Amino acid sequence: MKIALIGYGRMGQAIEAIAKERGHEIVLTIDVDNQHDLTEENLKSADVAIEFTIPASAPANYKTCFSAGVPVVSGTTGWLDQKAEIVADMKKHDGTFFYASNFSLGVNLFFALNKKLAELMKNRPEYDISMEEVHHTKKLDAPSGTAITLAEDLFEAHPAKKSWTLDTPKSDEEMHIEAIREGDVPGIHRIKYESDIDYIEIEHSAKSRHGFALGAVLAAEFSVGKKGLVTMNDLLNL
Numbered sequence: 001m002k003i004a005l006i007g008y009g010r011m012g013q014a015i016e017a018i019a020k021e022r023g024h025e026i027v028l029t030i031d032v033d034n035q036h037d038l039t040e041e042n043l044k045s046a047d048v049a050i051e052f053t054i055p056a057s058a059p060a061n062y063k064t065c066f067s068a069g070v071p072v073v074s075g076t077t078g079w080l081d082q083k084a085e086i087v088a089d090m091k092k093h094d095g096t097f098f099y100a101s102n103f104s105l106g107v108n109l110f111f112a113l114n115k116k117l118a119e120l121m122k123n124r125p126e127y128d129i130s131m132e133e134v135h136h137t138k139k140l141d142a143p144s145g146t147a148i149t150l151a152e153d154l155f156e157a158h159p160a161k162k163s164w165t166l167d168t169p170k171s172d173e174e175m176h177i178e179a180i181r182e183g184d185v186p187g188i189h190r191i192k193y194e195s196d197i198d199y200i201e202i203e204h205s206a207k208s209r210h211g212f213a214l215g216a217v218l219a220a221e222f223s224v225g226k227k228g229l230v231t232m233n234d235l236l237n238l
Contacts, residue, residue: 004028004046004070006038007053008062014213015050015057031200043068048220053069054140055079057162062097070222071096075172076104077145087229088095098223098230101145103215107189108232110204114150114191118157127193127200129154129161132158134188142166142179146189151175154191186212 008031055078065072
């Protein structure tokens with residue numbers, strides 16, 4: 001498989017290493033110094049593009065890939081206010097877009113666990129719910145895209161909560177998310193249900209970026225030959 005790598009930070013470099021280990025070829029690498037090389041013509045040599053950049057540039061990158069007819073896999077977060085526009089552009093070009101807020105296989109199993117626990121707790125009003133996420137200091141968005149996905153899934157299964165806030169909740173319908181930025185932490189997410197007498201807590205903690213990078217490469221392998229919007233639920237058959 002021939003891969004265009006859009007974004008060559010720590011995640012992009014980890015993806016490159018795993019892709020090569022799995023026998024794939026990197027045919028185009030885009031970083032901040034050669035963004036002008038991201039063209040339809042240059043993308044035509046790729047079977048798939050893997051995109052990990054920043055919220056400001058990601059939507060334009062997706063559209064270039066759709067125009068070139070190249071499936072795109074992306075884990076960039078912080079741009080979802082433009083999701084409807086991006087999905088419409090993908091459909092216009094009969095394209096393929098594999099998006100995940102987190103490509104870790106463990107995190108996606110954690111998503112399923114979060115939904116199940118929320119369903120079990122929805123009739124237990126004595127338990128208040130909060131969330132904490134910890135990431136490295138270079139992460140630009142807060143809360144993380146993973147935390148937002150966890151929150152949205154929780155709200156769907158636990159209708160007592162309807163929104164999240166980084167501040168002190170103003171009503172029982174708001175859930176507090178504590179977003180901590182420190183050191184070089186790859187990612188920790190905790191969800192706590194607390195009453196006056198006890199608490200229940202679930203946690204996912206990443207040991208390294210390897211799991212995220214492997215998931216992105218697996219997603220790229222899965223995306224070739226697919227059409228439309230694809231997710232980790234499709235890949236994991238959840």
